[in-house]
Amino acid sequence: MSDAVKDKVIEIIAEQAVLEKSDVKMDSTLESLGIDSLGLVESIFAIEEAFDIQVPFNANEPSESDFDISSVAAIVAAVQGLVKEQAA
Amino acid sequence: MKRVVITGTGTINALGKTVPETLAAMAEGKCGIAPINIRDVERLSVQIGGQVRNFDPEAHFNRQQIALYDRFTQFTMLAAKEAIGQAGLEFHGLLADEAGAIFGTAGGGVNTWDENYRTVYEDGKNRVHPFVVPKLMNNAAASHVSMEYNLKGPSYSVSTACASSNHAMGQAFHMVRSGASRAMVTGGAEAMLSFGGVKAWEGLRVMSKDACRPFSANRNGMVQGEGAAVFVFEELEHAKARGADIIAEVVGFAMSSDAADIVMPSKQGAARAVRGALRDGRINPEEVGYINAHGTGTAANDKTECAVVADVFGSHADKLMISSTKSMHGHLIGGTGAVELLACIMALRDGVIAPTIGYEEPDPECALDVVPNDARDAKVKTVLSNAFAFGGLNAVLALRQAP
Known part of the structure; x- marks a missing residue:
């Protein structure tokens, strides 16, 4: 299941960045992929829709949100956590 | 005119x-x-x-x-x-x-x-x-x-x-x-x-x-x-x-467009509107005692707005007062500038500066006198009211005490 989450998150980020999925590396940052603050909010919306979860994210304090967006790997891990919580 | x-x-x-x-x-x-x-x-x-x-x-x-x-x-x-x-x-x-x-x-x-x-x-x-x-x-x-x-x-x-x-x-x-x-x-x-x-x-x-x-x-x-x-x-x-009671004078107005981003504010665009209102009203920047801020309480707006005021007013930025009454009445979106003009009128006519309530921690990026939490008695002669909209459309009014 975790790999499915990872694949979907990468697909969403790649689509937002207008890149191939293979161009999105786990250590990529959103900035390095050219995703700005609007793109981030759109990506989070797409993630919420894809997994039917609520992502705790406020654009005013991204660093204080429980949702770590520092890299693709961090986002994947955070989404995996939220999906697990949802299932529990 | x-x-x-x-x-x-x-x-x-x-x-x-x-x-x-x-x-x-x-x-x-x-x-x-x-x-x-x-x-x-x-x-x-x-x-x-x-x-x-x-x-x-x-x-x-x-x-x-x-x-x-x-x-x-x-x-x-x-x-x-x-x-x-x-x-x-x-x-x-x-x-x-x-x-x-x-x-x-x-x-x-x-x-x-x-x-x-x-x-x-x-x-x-x-x-x-x-x-x-x-x-x-x-x-x-x-x-x-x-x-x-x-x-x-x-x-x-x-x-x-x-x-x-x-x-x-x-x-x-x-x-x-x-x-x-x-x-x-x-x-x-x-x-x-x-x-x-x-x-x-x-x-x-x-x-x-x-x-x-x-x-x-x-x-x-x-x-x-x-x-x-x-x-x-x-x-x-x-x-x-007709012997009307004159409450205040409207002396200047300016508009500008950021021509940049649909939601992120631009320091240059907002500064053009503030400078434009001063120029339109033939107002010396040192004359401005109070600014009713756009002050939405978002991370982006407030730091940009403070940078604009620092930029336009130079050393006088530290002497003027700037508050956001949105902390009290909320953001009325298209109606907000109208309600906020009342705070400007109170400053000019009653000598009372409306506070920014809910203020808890100083932000080095907003290091101006934001009149935190309590109103202040002060005589001000000239005031501004800022509005910086999504879409990068800015409009600033300048008011003076009744002649």
């Missing part, structure tokens, strides 16, 4: 249902933001707002009026009654031919859209009330004011998101200053606290769930408000000739 003065003020908002109530609340640093009471609120993740509470339309309007007046029009009509009553103006003959109503609103009849979408989509009905269109249109408030007070000159609505009211009042100012009209009724209104109106804002993830804390390091977003404020702008000699 004619000189333009304010001879009437009216409002209804979360802080009060009249101007005296609102100014008293601002002077006390009261918070009008609280849990909102609207249909389906439990499905919202943001459940607070500056709502006009204990408001019964039937106490003010008859059945036919209610069928035609969306909540934003109701607010406008009540504020217009107070403003025109205070001005003591009656519109007949040539004055009526010249005078018009120019009002800002971003959403117009949002509640009417919301209720009728529910009817056709959720309830599956295939018929809506015959007056849906005239009730929801953005110009409904301006039109009903023109009808009620016999204003036969130019009337229209202005919609520039959060700068709508300032743009509208700037247009009214230009009309009177140019000599095209001796009096204009102007201001703005918003009634967006409906399920759809709040849900749309939630999507952007810039809303606070607990409080609007402009300039505070721990600020976490904006809070919506609702209401209206209306002003009578009048040519100085006309006001003097």
